[in-house]
Amino acid sequence: MSIQTPTIGSGQVTWDLVVVAFFIIWIVLGIGSSLFFWRIRNAALKRRVWPWYIWGTGGIFAAFTAYLMRTPWILAFVLPAVAVIAWLNVRATVFCDACGRTLWNQGFIARAKYCARCGAELYRAEGNNRET
Numbered sequence: 001m002s003i004q005t006p007t008i009g010s011g012q013v014t015w016d017l018v019v020v021a022f023f024i025i026w027i028v029l030g031i032g033s034s035l036f037f038w039r040i041r042n043a044a045l046k047r048r049v050w051p052w053y054i055w056g057t058g059g060i061f062a063a064f065t066a067y068l069m070r071t072p073w074i075l076a077f078v079l080p081a082v083a084v085i086a087w088l089n090v091r092a093t094v095f096c097d098a099c100g101r102t103l104w105n106q107g108f109i110a111r112a113k114y115c116a117r118c119g120a121e122l123y124r125a126e127g128n129n130r131e132t
């Protein structure tokens with residue numbers, strides 16, 4: 001039995017336990033978080049979980065990349081990229097208190113004032129008033 005081994009750069013990926021475990025964790029996290037953030041209508045709960053989820057998955061991704069590349073110094077490039085993406089993700093996502101939906105803000109400078117789904121006014125609840 002042989003599994004096709006993808007190559008990243010010059011290094012070859014070996015399908016060891018860490019790689020298999022990472023993909024299982026990644027898939028479970030992906031499905032679980034999608035269900036959680038789309039189905040759950042509790043804006044306050046999602047607002048608390050969201051930054052942990054984003055920074056957590058960013059950390060897992062960075063650690064896995066360093067493991068895959070077999071070079072810890074790659075983190076010097078991966079960590080800033082992950083940090084920027086995570087920060088943008090946390091910043092761009094708001095949760096409507098009226099309908100509880102997850103909303104991705106399109107504009108980073110001009111923030112949406114009303115929920116695109118139910119039309120309720122956003123940024124009134126504590127913790128969501130990041131309007132500057």
Ligand SMILES: [Zn+2]
Nearest residue numbers: 096099115118
């Ligand atoms: Zn709404």
